[in-house]
Amino acid sequence: MEEKDVIIIGGGPAGLAAAVELYHKGIKNILVIERENTLGGILRQCIHDGFGLNRFKTTLSGPEYAQRFIDEVEKDNISYMTNTTVLSVGQDKVVTTVGRRGLKTYRAKAVVLAMGCRERTRGALGIPGERPTGVFTAGVAQAYMNLQNTMVGRNIIILGSGDIGMIMARRFTLEGATVKAVFEIQPYPSGLPRNIQQCLNDYGIPLYLSKTVTDIHGNSRLTGITVSDVDKHLNPIPGTEQDLDCDTLILSVGLIPENELSLEAGVELDSRTKGAIVDEYYQTSVDGIFAAGNVLHVHDLVDFVSMEAEKLADSVADYLHNQSLPKATISILPDTNINHTVPQKISGKNSFMLSLRVSKPLQDCVINICQNDKILKTKKITKAIPAQMIQIPIQKEILSDTGSLEVRVTC
Amino acid sequence: MLKNYICIVCPNSCEITAEVENGEILSLTGATCNRGQEYVRQELTNPVRNIASSVLLENGVLPLASVRLSKPIPKDKIFNVMDKIKEIRLNAPVAIGQIVIGNVLGLDSDVIITKNIDAK
Numbered sequence: 001m002e003e004k005d006v007i008i009i010g011g012g013p014a015g016l017a018a019a020v021e022l023y024h025k026g027i028k029n030i031l032v033i034e035r036e037n038t039l040g041g042i043l044r045q046c047i048h049d050g051f052g053l054n055r056f057k058t059t060l061s062g063p064e065y066a067q068r069f070i071d072e073v074e075k076d077n078i079s080y081m082t083n084t085t086v087l088s089v090g091q092d093k094v095v096t097t098v099g100r101r102g103l104k105t106y107r108a109k110a111v112v113l114a115m116g117c118r119e120r121t122r123g124a125l126g127i128p129g130e131r132p133t134g135v136f137t138a139g140v141a142q143a144y145m146n147l148q149n150t151m152v153g154r155n156i157i158i159l160g161s162g163d164i165g166m167i168m169a170r171r172f173t174l175e176g177a178t179v180k181a182v183f184e185i186q187p188y189p190s191g192l193p194r195n196i197q198q199c200l201n202d203y204g205i206p207l208y209l210s211k212t213v214t215d216i217h218g219n220s221r222l223t224g225i226t227v228s229d230v231d232k233h234l235n236p237i238p239g240t241e242q243d244l245d246c247d248t249l250i251l252s253v254g255l256i257p258e259n260e261l262s263l264e265a266g267v268e269l270d271s272r273t274k275g276a277i278v279d280e281y282y283q284t285s286v287d288g289i290f291a292a293g294n295v296l297h298v299h300d301l302v303d304f305v306s307m308e309a310e311k312l313a314d315s316v317a318d319y320l321h322n323q324s325l326p327k328a329t330i331s332i333l334p335d336t337n338i339n340h341t342v343p344q345k346i347s348g349k350n351s352f353m354l355s356l357r358v359s360k361p362l363q364d365c366v367i368n369i370c371q372n373d374k375i376l377k378t379k380k381i382t383k384a385i386p387a388q389m390i391q392i393p394i395q396k397e398i399l400s401d402t403g404s405l406e407v408r409v410t411c
Numbered sequence: 412m413l414k415n416y417i418c419i420v421c422p423n424s425c426e427i428t429a430e431v432e433n434g435e436i437l438s439l440t441g442a443t444c445n446r447g448q449e450y451v452r453q454e455l456t457n458p459v460r461n462i463a464s465s466v467l468l469e470n471g472v473l474p475l476a477s478v479r480l481s482k483p484i485p486k487d488k489i490f491n492v493m494d495k496i497k498e499i500r501l502n503a504p505v506a507i508g509q510i511v512i513g514n515v516l517g518l519d520s521d522v523i524i525t526k527n528i529d530a531k
Binding site: 194 | 424475478
């Protein structure tokens with residue numbers, strides 16, 4: 001069994017950033033494992049620009065952003081394997097892979113989970129109706145168009161106002177298709193306002209809120225859908241059905257961290273993020289197994305994925321150096337205005353970045369970070385939306401060794 | 412007259428309200444940085460956008476190569492530039508930054524490759 005200091009599962013933005021940072025920290029016996037035939041992850045198909053404003057202070061397309069990290073990996077000769085799938089990760093950090101060279105097993109001192117996320121599908125939504133071809137998730141349509149040169153349809157309707165769906169609405173329009181409308185079940189958009197402007201408004205594509213698809217029509221190819229208004233519990237209202245013709249339905253209805261391997265390794269997940277429960281070191285409930293990027297919690301920007309993975313790498317370096325990390329005994333408890341936080345617990349011994357998302361749109365609010373009934377830090381928010389991740393840096397000087405950290409919102 | 416804008420300069424997506432009279436900005440609220448004012452001024456006089464697409468590639472490991480513009484172009488020229496991009500056929504390999512169409516339609520912006528793609 002080959003021994004590695006660190007095995008990184010996934011060669012997307014999180015895995016690549018972790019690998020490069022680990023190497024710069026002097027940890028060179030590392031291996032990145034990627035199941036696709038090239039590194040870069042989802043960025044390979046995200047050809048629109050707008051990446052890198054935080055990390056590189058310039059605007060890049062997805063492939064260009066990924067290449068900056070791939071170039072570092074190549075320059076430093078960091079080892080990686082593509083076309084290789086990880087079959088299992090054990091609590092003992094034994095990693096079993098299958099690839100062109102057959103079955104291989106490694107033992108690592110630390111494992112970095114960087115598998116990213118998957119899209120929610122029609123099955124996850126339970127949309128009734130026929131089962132014709134022509135129903136795609138936004139990311140699958142993006143892969144068809146941007147990697148395989150295959151146009152998915154001509155007369156398109158989009159369900160869900162996630163960022164990828166809106167970005168694909170613009171892409172379809174530029175390539176000559178008609179995007180009739182975007183329907184969102186929530187009373188507010190789920191993607192960033194800038195994408196509503198530059199992907200929908202700019203091209204005259206209407207966005208309808210509080211509506212969802214309640215039927216799908218067509219035998220071999222999709223011929224149309226039924227949309228209905230929803231009530232405040234998001235249930236369709238009978239009598240509001242409207243039939244619309246289309247040959248393609250695109251679903252942009254959310255992303256779910258891909259944690260099958262993590263679960264098998266005994267990693268405890270957070271039911272809100274669907275990612276691992278971690279401390280400020282990004283260490284999971286299993287000693288020596290770490291997680292960052294979209295496998296941990298879905299990010300709005302890749303820049304934050306890279307920066308999170310770089311911080312993770314610093315912790316992994318500490319872990320390898322000291323053989324263990326301080327125990328995290330302080331829980332972070334958000335109130336109901338906050339959907340989740342990452343990390344979920346801390347040791348209280350370090351400065352850290354608190355990432356969170358609000359559970360509904362909020363205006364003119366204050367987020368208070370409290371411990372033992374004392375306000376440690378206050379962040380004013382003029383506008384907060386679930387689409388945007390909020391990050392609040394917390395300095396170790398203000399933390400006590402005991403007492404839960406409460407995150408309270410007052411409006 | 413009050414006009415509403417969503418700033419697209421960065422992901423903060425500031426929602427800006429501007430008081431505009433005869434094309435002049437009298438006052439502006441909602442922008443969290445200076446670029447907001449610049450964005451509104453640009454939107455009033457000559458709205459510009461960047462676009463991304465892809466061009467056909469012969470003999471590459473992928474059938475197409477992604478491209479974008481080196482600089483934003485006037486919004487009303489987007490589909491004219493798309494027509495130019497659709498005419499392009501390239502041979503692999505291609506590399507990031509390679510200029511596919513220089514100064515496209517005289518708009519002072521280049522169509523550039525955004526992905527390294529090897530030959531088959």
